[in-house]
Amino acid sequence: MHVAVGVILDSIGQVLVARRAEQQHLGGLWEFPGGKLEPGETVHTALCRELKEELDIEVEHSRPLCRIEHNYPGKAVLLDVWIVDRFKGTPRGIEHQPLRWLPTAQLDPAEFPQANRLIIRRLQLSDRLAIIDLPAANINLPPQLPVTDVLLRLRCWQKDQYSAYLTAVRQTIQAWGDNSPGIILDLSAASLAGNGFVSEELCQLPGLKGLHVHGGLLQTLSERPVPEHLLLGVSCHDQHELELAAKVDADYALLSPVKATATHPDVRPLGWDRFQSLAQHSTVPVYALGGMQASDLITAHSHGGRGIAGIRLFNCDTMR
Numbered sequence: 001m002h003v004a005v006g007v008i009l010d011s012i013g014q015v016l017v018a019r020r021a022e023q024q025h026l027g028g029l030w031e032f033p034g035g036k037l038e039p040g041e042t043v044h045t046a047l048c049r050e051l052k053e054e055l056d057i058e059v060e061h062s063r064p065l066c067r068i069e070h071n072y073p074g075k076a077v078l079l080d081v082w083i084v085d086r087f088k089g090t091p092r093g094i095e096h097q098p099l100r101w102l103p104t105a106q107l108d109p110a111e112f113p114q115a116n117r118l119i120i121r122r123l124q125l126s127d128r129l130a131i132i133d134l135p136a137a138n139i140n141l142p143p144q145l146p147v148t149d150v151l152l153r154l155r156c157w158q159k160d161q162y163s164a165y166l167t168a169v170r171q172t173i174q175a176w177g178d179n180s181p182g183i184i185l186d187l188s189a190a191s192l193a194g195n196g197f198v199s200e201e202l203c204q205l206p207g208l209k210g211l212h213v214h215g216g217l218l219q220t221l222s223e224r225p226v227p228e229h230l231l232l233g234v235s236c237h238d239q240h241e242l243e244l245a246a247k248v249d250a251d252y253a254l255l256s257p258v259k260a261t262a263t264h265p266d267v268r269p270l271g272w273d274r275f276q277s278l279a280q281h282s283t284v285p286v287y288a289l290g291g292m293q294a295s296d297l298i299t300a301h302s303h304g305g306r307g308i309a310g311i312r313l314f315n316c317d318t319m320r
């Protein structure tokens, strides 16, 4: 069963949820509004129709977030999840379903159908992902805070520096204190226990929001190596790697290089057209990486991307 699902956002980033009627499948749970595709409909057409029928709003702007396949007892669903960030009208529960606007951080997975857990986790990511090298860069790291809608990925370049990197991470998080932004760390083979899962010690790091897999490590994973509450990111360069990302239930993929970059002058950039076709086929949300400038966020969105990521993109001044 193919379902169009709308994550409807208001201007302050709150999301609209509705309660399913008791007699429906998964009745009494909260959901993102939407419904089944009718024969001949595209996902977008179905999304617009369902949101008109259920909420009396007109979709003005929407973009894909992710696709989720899930098997309920006796029912297999494919949820095609779109973010609706502009619409006309005020949502009303046309089918008398209760509605609520909630900040994404307050969505409680236990109140939603099982398949929604992935959506909720992926909604904790912002449009922009700043990449900072540690420990090399920590000397100049601002004691002041990055703006909160930037998720920082603290990157380690050299395998043999991994423990120095973790020390630098701890110091940095401590320096930022309570106002620390969401932090994603590089995962190294060194932090995987014998069972292929991330060591307990790393998972307990205060302020940790997720872990990121890059290089050859992705090929070696047979399942998602991190616990449910943490985000998992991966670095990808082609369709094969995006498929591996989907296999380990990654929450986002960085696809690079989209544009030419000074760090990899010898690598041919993908360009936006190729980025779009890869992003469209990916069930995992894709961020554009490589030569990104702040203004590229709109381009990334219009090419099916979840957002942009960059190393120099968010320098310390703009993050203050």
Ligand SMILES: Nc1nc2c([nH]c(=O)n2[C@@H]2O[C@H](COP(=O)(O)OP(=O)(O)OP(=O)(O)O)[C@@H](O)[C@H]2O)c(=O)[nH]1
Pocket: 001, 003, 004, 005, 024, 025, 026, 030, 031, 032, 033, 034, 035, 036, 050, 075, 077, 079, 113, 114, 115, 116
């Ligand atoms: N709309 C929606 N459906 C979801 C979500 N999560 C989830 O597992 N589903 C499943 O997707 C399936 C189809 O959704 P639906 O019941 O809204 O379809 P519909 O609006 O066409 O319903 P109808 O048959 O009452 O007209 C249901 O089995 C539902 O349990 C969600 O967040 N939103």
Ligand SMILES: [Mg+2]
Pocket: 033, 034, 035, 036, 050, 054
């Ligand atoms: Mg519905």
